[in-house]
Amino acid sequence: xxxxxxxxxxxxxxxxxxxxxxxxxxxxxxxxxxxxxxxxxxxxxxxxxxxxxxxxxxxxxxxxxxxxxxxxxxxxxxxxxxxxxxxxxxxxxxxxxxxxxxxxxxxxxxxxxxxxxxxxxxxxxxxxxxxxxxxxxxxxxxxxxxxxxxxxxxxxxxxxxxxxxxxxxxxxxxxxxxxxxxxxxxxxxxxxxxxxxxxxxxxxxxxxxxxxxxxxxxxxxxxxxxxxxx
Amino acid sequence: xxxxxxxxxxxxxxxxxxxxxxxxxxxxxxxxxxxxxxxxxxxxxxxxxxxxxxxxxxxxxxxxxxxxxxxxxxxxxxxxxxxxxxxxxxxxxxxxxxxxxxxxxxxxxxxxxxxxxxxxxxxxxxxxxxxxxxxxxxxxxxxxxxxxxxxxxxxxxxxxxxxxxxxxxxxxxxxxxxxxxxxxxxxxxxxxxxxxxxxxxxxxxxxxxxxxxxxxxxxxxxxxxxxxxxxxxxxxxxxxxxxxxxxxxxxxxxxxxxxxxxxxxxxxxxxxxxxxxxxxxxxxxxxxxxxxxxxxxxxxxxxxxxxxxxxxxxxxxxxxxxxxxxxxxxxxxxxxxxxxxxxxxxxxxxxxxxxxxxxxxxxxxxxxxxxxxxxx
Numbered sequence: 001x002x003x004x005x006x007x008x009x010x011x012x013x014x015x016x017x018x019x020x021x022x023x024x025x026x027x028x029x030x031x032x033x034x035x036x037x038x039x040x041x042x043x044x045x046x047x048x049x050x051x052x053x054x055x056x057x058x059x060x061x062x063x064x065x066x067x068x069x070x071x072x073x074x075x076x077x078x079x080x081x082x083x084x085x086x087x088x089x090x091x092x093x094x095x096x097x098x099x100x101x102x103x104x105x106x107x108x109x110x111x112x113x114x115x116x117x118x119x120x121x122x123x124x125x126x127x128x129x130x131x132x133x134x135x136x137x138x139x140x141x142x143x144x145x146x147x148x149x150x151x152x153x154x155x156x157x158x159x160x161x162x163x164x165x166x167x168x169x170x171x172x173x174x175x176x177x178x179x180x181x182x183x184x185x186x187x188x189x190x191x192x193x194x195x196x197x198x199x200x201x202x203x204x205x206x207x208x209x210x211x212x213x214x215x216x217x218x219x220x221x222x223x224x225x226x227x228x229x230x
Numbered sequence: 231x232x233x234x235x236x237x238x239x240x241x242x243x244x245x246x247x248x249x250x251x252x253x254x255x256x257x258x259x260x261x262x263x264x265x266x267x268x269x270x271x272x273x274x275x276x277x278x279x280x281x282x283x284x285x286x287x288x289x290x291x292x293x294x295x296x297x298x299x300x301x302x303x304x305x306x307x308x309x310x311x312x313x314x315x316x317x318x319x320x321x322x323x324x325x326x327x328x329x330x331x332x333x334x335x336x337x338x339x340x341x342x343x344x345x346x347x348x349x350x351x352x353x354x355x356x357x358x359x360x361x362x363x364x365x366x367x368x369x370x371x372x373x374x375x376x377x378x379x380x381x382x383x384x385x386x387x388x389x390x391x392x393x394x395x396x397x398x399x400x401x402x403x404x405x406x407x408x409x410x411x412x413x414x415x416x417x418x419x420x421x422x423x424x425x426x427x428x429x430x431x432x433x434x435x436x437x438x439x440x441x442x443x444x445x446x447x448x449x450x451x452x453x454x455x456x457x458x459x460x461x462x463x464x465x466x467x468x469x470x471x472x473x474x475x476x477x478x479x480x481x482x483x484x485x486x487x488x489x490x491x492x493x494x495x496x497x498x499x500x501x502x503x504x505x506x507x508x509x510x511x512x513x514x515x516x517x518x519x520x521x522x523x524x525x526x527x528x529x530x531x532x533x534x535x536x537x538x539x540x541x542x543x544x545x546x547x548x549x550x551x552x553x554x555x556x557x558x559x560x561x562x563x564x565x566x567x568x569x570x571x572x573x574x575x576x577x578x579x580x581x582x583x584x585x586x587x588x589x590x591x592x593x594x595x596x597x598x599x600x601x602x603x604x605x606x
Contacts, residue, residue, distance in 0.1 A: 048604070057518060057600040078522065085520025096515040096603055100242035105234065112231040113520035154519065
């Protein structure tokens, strides 16, 4: 059974400059609900900047950005923060967990800023990524792979519309990378919309779509799958 | 969850926590000590300053003026001793001394005499230097100049001739005051009243008013009403010097406290700025996962409040201890903790901490997650 693709992120002529330096030079792109999109490019190509704009952490200098049909390019920082916590789940290469909080508390922290803290639900999210036995460990006592799984549980806890990941396996060994990619495969199967920045060709071939960036411009769009499985 | 974050954030950075609390404690300690001493010792300082002598005299309204055989005469007016006794026991009066002054004849020379109750006079003039003893049995104390003038020494006889009576006395003591008393003969008030023919009368009342609760001028007005036919005269030099000294001591204490509070403020500001810089990634992470600026500010202000309250309480305890030490060693008295000092110290500690934290909190709020969390 095939369905029409529904755009969840719509970028129109997005430009970003830092002073005289132009990082993004007119990105026009639609990303679709339920798809796993990888963004690849060499260092300095603007892929992290593009991800930051899509995750509402940064604002474009010019252009239009719609997420789930909502125009966000004119929003204030405060509105963006509110929109981000309602819509987006973020995963970073460096994990970025709060060092003095346990795995469980790190997940609960996202609940706290979103709405209501539910300890059982947070514990369940950690069990789902295989960390049911590490709930009360602080990040410093966990491996990189485990910390990244905590970060994934934290990103998913508020059921975001989009999951954005910036090099999520960049700091991990092969075994842990595989573990994390398996989680992403499962998430894709469950119908989550995933946008992942990577410079690994191997990971780039995973997912539904590969966007290649170079010097702030899209150089290719490889659509392996034009429709999402329902 | 907020309290959990706050508790863990504070307990994780124990050094930072200790430095901030110590900085607040130092300021709060001085606030507590200064206020406790100021409120307790004002009375004690006032009593100490009473060693300067009387600061108020109650005098007859007028000396008697009349005309006799066509000539104008003036004679000393008097207060009635029984009226003067009515003010004994007034809580604002530390010491009082009834004085009767007049002139008598010694070896055919007129000499000024002063009748006093010696115990009262010694209390109100503690600097009087008396060689010998307090006179008994109608004996007298003579000023050092009188002793030289009449070549008198201790236990030698002296004859005082009044209007109608004569007193055969002995020199019980020789006094040195640096004032009028050096050229006077001092004798017991009752004896002086008999000798001068002024039974039940006094020339003035010298008073040491405790200015802790009442201005000397106001006390004078109050006493004027209690003693008929009297007028109050403030000994301006003493009252003014006392007021000035008290004010200066308090101003000095407040300036020292203010200085220490400023040092505390700078120290707290430095500590808070350092912690914000160290926690930029943590702040960026919190913002990235949805914390608003208000929530970030709330966390740091809550931390500052904890520093303020704990530092304030520690400062209160240590400050009270310091006030006790100062009270006992300097003023020879223990002090009690006035209840107002508790909220005052903790309030001051919190306000100083909040002011010190305002800039670091603004820095925390302005952290840009996109920049802070950029992957290395």
